[in-house]
Amino acid sequence: MLTRQISLSAPIFLFIFLFQEAIVNQFKLPGGGFSLFVIFALVWAVISTPEIAALTGFGAGILMDMSGGASGPVGQWTLIMIIICYGVSFLGYGDENINGNPIGVVFFVVVASLFTAVLFLASSALLGVTTGSFGQTLLTLLGNSLWTLVLTPIVLPVFSFMHNFVFETRTVL
Amino acid sequence: MRYGGEGRTRLLLIILIVTALFLITLDLRGVAVLDGARQGTQTILSPFQRAGNYILTPVKNFVNDVTHLGRTRNQIEKLRADNAKLKADLINRKNADAQLKQLESILDLAGTAGYKVVNAKVISQGSSQSFSQTVTIDIGSNAGIKKNMTVLSQTGIAGVVKDVFPTTALVMLATDPSFKIGVRIAGTQQIGILSGRGSRSGSLQLLDNLTTVKVGDVLLARGSVANRPFVPGVPVGYVTAVDNSAGEIAQSGTVRYYTNFGGLGVLAVVVAASSTNPGDALVPPKPTPTPIPTVTVYVTPSPSPTE
Numbered sequence: 001m002l003t004r005q006i007s008l009s010a011p012i013f014l015f016i017f018l019f020q021e022a023i024v025n026q027f028k029l030p031g032g033g034f035s036l037f038v039i040f041a042l043v044w045a046v047i048s049t050p051e052i053a054a055l056t057g058f059g060a061g062i063l064m065d066m067s068g069g070a071s072g073p074v075g076q077w078t079l080i081m082i083i084i085c086y087g088v089s090f091l092g093y094g095d096e097n098i099n100g101n102p103i104g105v106v107f108f109v110v111v112a113s114l115f116t117a118v119l120f121l122a123s124s125a126l127l128g129v130t131t132g133s134f135g136q137t138l139l140t141l142l143g144n145s146l147w148t149l150v151l152t153p154i155v156l157p158v159f160s161f162m163h164n165f166v167f168e169t170r171t172v173l
Numbered sequence: 174m175r176y177g178g179e180g181r182t183r184l185l186l187i188i189l190i191v192t193a194l195f196l197i198t199l200d201l202r203g204v205a206v207l208d209g210a211r212q213g214t215q216t217i218l219s220p221f222q223r224a225g226n227y228i229l230t231p232v233k234n235f236v237n238d239v240t241h242l243g244r245t246r247n248q249i250e251k252l253r254a255d256n257a258k259l260k261a262d263l264i265n266r267k268n269a270d271a272q273l274k275q276l277e278s279i280l281d282l283a284g285t286a287g288y289k290v291v292n293a294k295v296i297s298q299g300s301s302q303s304f305s306q307t308v309t310i311d312i313g314s315n316a317g318i319k320k321n322m323t324v325l326s327q328t329g330i331a332g333v334v335k336d337v338f339p340t341t342a343l344v345m346l347a348t349d350p351s352f353k354i355g356v357r358i359a360g361t362q363q364i365g366i367l368s369g370r371g372s373r374s375g376s377l378q379l380l381d382n383l384t385t386v387k388v389g390d391v392l393l394a395r396g397s398v399a400n401r402p403f404v405p406g407v408p409v410g411y412v413t414a415v416d417n418s419a420g421e422i423a424q425s426g427t428v429r430y431y432t433n434f435g436g437l438g439v440l441a442v443v444v445a446a447s448s449t450n451p452g453d454a455l456v457p458p459k460p461t462p463t464p465i466p467t468v469t470v471y472v473t474p475s476p477s478p479t480e
Contacts, residue, residue, distance in 0.1 A: 018218070018221055021218050021221065021222060022218070022221035022222050022224065022225035023225050023229065025222070026222075026225050026226055026229045027229075049182075050182050050186075051181070051182040051185055054182070054185055054186045054189055055185070055189070057189070058189045058192070058193070061193065065196070065211070066210060066211050066214035066215075067214070067215075067218075070211070073196075073197050073200035073201050074196050074197070074199070074200040074207040074210070074211060075192075075193045075194065075195070075196025075197035075198075075199075075200060076193075076197060078189075078192070078193040078196060079190060079193035079194065079197065082186070082189045082190055082193055083190070086186055127197070127201070
């Protein structure tokens with residue numbers, strides 16, 4: 001069962017990652033833009049079990065660490081995504097008001113996205129990676145959260161459908 | 174309901190976190206494998222990124238224009254302003270270059286004769302409605318300019334100071350119909366009076382009926398008492414036509430001024446002449462004609478074929 005899920009999930013994650021790197025990253029959007037891949041990973045984690053969410057975070061983090069645009073050491077994003085994905089899944093698992101409700105999922109994804117960025121900043125500071133001025137950082141955090149808030153409701157049905165297809169659950173958001 | 178948190182999940186989480194920390198440690202210690210993995214991933218991604226860039230360039234431009242609409246407009250306005258400023262600078266530069274060239278020639282001329290000059294820029298052309306040929310220069314009595322001082326161009330006489338104001342002066346050009354200057358012919362030292370005619374040509378009237386003038390003779394300013402209004406030795410022009418009418422007491426002719434009055438930019442006012450007369454030292458050199466190469470072709474008919 002797990003083998004089937006991983007073998008189906010991996011190409012989807014790879015495709016979204018490729019889409020992020022080849023298409024989304026082409027646009028220089030105001031407010032720092034957004035990461036479709038992070039949104040996808042967070043949505044996937046919110047509506048999965050904590051075990052799957054942790055694995056999702058690990059896989060997504062590894063891919064993000066392999067990206068040419070990653071500024072920190074390999075493993076930084078992996079660590080952050082494991083923690084965040086597991087955290088959102090742990091907090092929302094079994095609560096139908098959260099992972100069964102599109103609004104709840106969107107809220108969790110937006111908050112998780114913000115925490116991801118904050119955690120990245122904090123870990124970067126610990127690892128000695130330069131992240132820019134405070135004002136610019138604040139603007140990016142705000143912009144990124146707004147983009148996530150706008151985009152998540154749009155992509156949520158698609159991602160939910162994919163998740164349903166992989167895990168054969170009956171609930172589609 | 175919160176997730177129960179079975180031991181397996183916690184173990185998995187710990188393993189994953191430890192793995193991540195392990196990766197971070199390895200990377201910070203400079204293990205080449207991780208760098209290679211990142212480079213390999215980028216190598217795989219780069220064709221897709223290039224393709225994405227190629228396909229999305231028009232969309233990107235559109236999105237960029239939309240998202241930066243105000244900024245783009247401001248940028249266009251700024252670039253337009255910069256372009257206009259650069260064009261103006263270029264024109265000014267060309268103007269300055271031309272004026273510099275004129276000034277160099279004037280200083281050469283004044284230096285050869287030993288004149289003390291004050292340079293001036295032409296700031297206004299006189300109105301032709303008054304039927305006078307004048308220009309306004311940007312120096313006046315504050316710079317020591319006085320009425321009836323000789324004004325030089327880069328090639329010779331330009332005119333005489335007609336009126337002086339504190340910061341400007343009005344110069345009567347040599348082409349003005351009321352302009353008259355005593356001249357002598359370089360070499361023969363024959364004297365005459367040259368009058369302006371409203372164009373670049375002037376009328377020469379010799380004073381001595383026994384002397385003759387010929388086309389090409391160079392005229393120099395004869396000089397005035399106390400060097401005002403004219404200092405001696407300034408090139409004026411050259412004779413282009415001679416009138417040998419029988420009824421004339423003395424010969425007359427037409428003279429072309431050396432000065433190009435249509436392109437006056439920089440002038441010099443002679444505030445003090447040299448203590449000695451420069452004589453013919455300022456006679457401009459005659460232009461040397463450019464040799465035209467000739468080609469001679471000899472054609473030799475080929476022998477007719479014999480049968």
